[in-house]
Amino acid sequence: MKSTVKPATIDAYIAAFPEPVQERLEKIRKTIAKAAPGATEAISYRIPTFKLAGKYLVYFAGFREHIGVYPVHEDTIDVRDELTPYLSGKATLKFPMDKPVPYPLIAKVVKAKVKAATSAPAKKSRSRA
Template structure:
């Protein structure tokens, strides 16, 4: 489900920031068709219906931030080595192609973690 607040967040950005955010958004919807969008902590957030945030994303001056929670960053540490990461964040420099295959695997990982918690 596409949320108007997320549409507005993305639409207000410069093209170099809109394109990667749209790519991530599309990817989330492909992996999790039932995903619910909202704005949390002033960032587009993708959640499972009934609760559980999959990821958050945001545009900054020099990078796109992806926030999949610490466990996902640990799990994909090797694949994320070319990027600046912290405990809960990944920074993708503006002007660089996003590693969509890695992001897709992170989304799937987060989805699996949330589904395991439900059972």
């Protein structure tokens, strides 16, 4: 990224990168948006974020050597074998700049996260009597 200034929008965030990285980030952005209809875009922790029903769904970020997508948790267990080559730590996917980005895999992960987020039971509020 060219600057340490906090970007106000995802467009501004992406624009701060060199052209080849911009293309990858924009395609990841579109992949996430398509896989998570109804999700809204935001900047959180100075990186692009998608929120669903007011809760954080997925983040992505560009770096010198890779692009990261997070968090990836147990809600993606159906595609765990496909994720293995890209997993870094427990919840981060790293896509090296010198290799093709598996956009369909990102879509699968996001769809699994949407399913987990929308099928989770609502938390009951505890009343104090």
